[in-house]
Amino acid sequence: MEAGDIDAVVSEQHYPDGRGVDFLKQMRVVHPNTIRILVMETVRRDEIVKLINDAAIYQVVGAPWEPEQISLMLKRALESRELARRHRYLSHELKFADAVLHRQNDSMTRALQETYEFDKLVFCSNSMAKLCNQAKKAAATDLPVLIEGETGTGKELMARALHLFSARSKQIFLAQNCGELSDSLLQSELFGHKRGAFTGAVGNRLGLFPAADGGTVFLDEISDISPVMQVSLLRFLQEGEFKPVGADQTHHSNVRIIAASNRPLSQLVEEGRFRRDLYYRLRGLELKIPPLRERPEDIQVLTDYLIKKYAEKSSRRVVGISAEAMQRLKCYDFPGNVRELENEVRRMVAMTESGAIITVDQLSPEIAQSRPGLQNLRGIELPQGEGFTLKRTVEFIEAQLVRQALHRHHWNHSRAARELGLSRVGLDNKIRRYGIERATDGVTQNG
Structure with a gap:
């Protein structure tokens, strides 16, 4: 036995x-x-x-x-x-959740918070979920796609995901940054060239468009191309034909174009710096990736994902990140967006001893100095007028911060209270005091 x-x-x-x-x-x-x-x-x-x-x-x-x-x-x-057995399992899960809610153990929060992935894009925010649902629908078509977003938001990752979920997924995906090359070099990179077309052209070169025939080409920083290149690209988008530099014959290529820009192309069109017809050709479908500061709820799942990724790469065991360190990350604006967060996590993992937890000491100085609540004041328009004394102005700001916290956490009082540094009872008192209602998400103030 x-x-x-x-x-x-x-x-x-x-x-x-x-x-x-x-x-x-x-x-x-x-x-x-x-x-x-x-x-x-x-x-x-x-x-x-x-x-x-x-x-x-x-x-x-x-x-x-x-x-x-x-x-x-x-x-x-x-x-x-x-x-x-089931009772023990459920009891363990409930105790597990209770520990998360009361000790702000962010490494455990991921187990209670659904994390989504669109290829290598990791997120949990509603804004990114809606965007990726749109992207999946866009991937099923063969239309050109224009991706707009600030530097570091993951435009190339989005482009690769579009290719992966498209009918061209078994074909090649090629990417080119248009902002770092002159016209002649960019022409050669995209369309190819013949031997002797220019000084240094010692042989024939196959450009990205013929090389990716049947696949996808991603053109990053499309807003930086010159008017001459805009004309060449427009012809290719209209007819699917091109001429290699130094060639007489016209060639055809069946390529899907995905373009990206960190500046709004519509604004450049209005300023006369980008061709309107090319803009409409590129914008078969349009996706706008929100900056990280507008979706702070993604910071935690991204941080956990990146800690695991770089800990495995460096053969280190990092237990997680402290609640205080995570709070500092959430309070930082990240002007470099996800790319800046990734570099920060990579540095933190390298500085953390194996088997230890990441603390505030491992944060870079500018992030370590960030504090809860301060970043939210930027979204509040202060009231004007004689009736707003210092007391009423402070109450107005307080009501706005409470409303924002409730909205971010989908009216989960426990999470909103923790972010604001309040008890549940304290938060409920402020909701009643300021007349904050979920139905309209409006704010009224007594007195």
Whole structure:
């Protein structure tokens, strides 16, 4: 029996070589989860209590007994054990959640918060979820896509995800930054060139468009291309044809174009710096990636993901990040967006000893100095007029901060209270005091 996986044992009390209760006591050590049933000819109350305590027996059966009785007892015992197992699991999960809510253990919060991935884009915010749902629909088409967003928001990752979810996913994906090359070099990179087309052209070169025939080409920083290149690109988008530099013949290529810009192309069009017809060609479908400061809820899931990623790469074991350090990250604006956060996490992992937790000491100085609440004041327009004394102005700001916290946490009072440094009762009092209602998400002030 020591080598087996035993669900239940039914034993008599008397054997030639010993007592059944001693055998069940040994089974309790070897197989603690096994259901133990003892059959006795005579059963006294004091003896039953002693036997149950000694061997943790599930049931003592007295004679005479019937097979159906033992069968039913075993069935009920196995059901009871399964319910107990589920109860232990659920109790553990509830205690786990309670620890998260009361100790702000951010490394555990991820287990309670659903994290989404669109290829290598990691997020949990509603804004990114809506955007990626749009991107999946865009990927199913063959239209050009224009991705706009600040530097470091993950425009190339979005482009790769669009290719991966498209019908061209088995073909090649090629990327080119248009802002770092002159016109002649960019022409050569995109369309190719013939030998002797210009000084240094010692051989024929296949450009990105012919090389990616059937696949996808990602053009980053499209806003930086010159008017001459805009004309060449417009012709390719309209007809699918191009001429390599120095060539006489026209070639065709079936390529899907995904373009990206860190500046609004519509604004450049109005300023006369970008062709309107090219803009409309590129904007078959348009995706705008919000900056990280507008989706602070993504900071935690991104940080956890990046800690795991760089800890594995460096063969280090990083337990997680402290609640205070995570709060400082959430309070920082991240002008460099996800790229800046990634560099920060990579540096923190490198500075943390293996087996330790990341603390405020590992943060860069500018992030370590950030404080909760201060970044939210930028979104509040202060009231004007004679009636707003210092007291009323402070109350107005306080009401706005409470409303914003409730909105960010989808009216989860516990999480909003923790962010604001309040108790649940304190938060409820402020909601009543300022007349904050969920239906309209409006704010009214007494007095």
